[in-house]
Amino acid sequence: MTLKAKQTFRIVVLVSGRGSNLQAIIDAINAGKLKSQIVGVISNVPKVFALERAEKHKIPTLTLSSKGLANKVYFEELAAAVQMWQPNLIVLAGFMKIVNSDFISLFKNRIINIHPSLLPSFPGLHAQKQALDYGAKITGCTVHFVDEGCDTGPIILQRALDVLPDDDEESLSQRLLQVEHLTLTDAISLLENNKVILQGRKTLLRESL
Ligand code: GRF
Secondary structure, eight states: OOOOOOOEEEEEEEESSSSHHHHHHHHHHHHOOOOEEEEEESSSTOOOOHHHHHHHHHHHHHOOOOOOOHHHHHHHHHHHHHHHOOOOOEESSSSOOOOOOHHHHHHTTTEEEEEOOOOOSOOSSHHHHHHHTTTTTEEEEEEEEOSSSSSSEEEEEEEEEEEOTOOOHHHHHHHHHHHHHHHHHHHHHHTOOOOOOOEEEEESSSSOO
């Protein structure tokens, strides 16, 4: 009797810039925390550092700029590129475009995003600055499924972080990044182990990590 080979959990990561969250996933895979494989990285911005990080680890990359393309056409092209890699999961890791509804329906409940605030507080851009300007004493990060709204999808994991009295946007963002990296890789671990059950807009975690 032959044993069935266990299928790898395939991840495509979408990026637009620095790629520290992408690096955290790569490091977690290399450290054995994750069993997933990153099968491709796509950037909508040419020559960003995230692409260098992927190339260094021999991960296939693609740059797909949206310049001059209608949003619908761009997301059709992006979907075709993503489908080529047949992912189980698409991770938006600092991908600075709001994905359209056709793309979301095509990959239903298979797209997650990392956001640098405790949603539903401070969605959208500059979440750390929003928290500081508001005078929040605690902020954090959220990993959530992506739906049609802006940072509104069902929450998978959140982690909190104290805002320090002398924090500015830079210092808070830097500290928060460490928390993001841990939370994103924890969420991927839950997903690759099939421990996230989606019930309406809530998620149930089969067991804690
Ligand atoms: C992170 O703060 C993430 O939460 C937000 O964009 C930033 C991306 O950083 N969505 P990096 O490119 O992963 O370093």
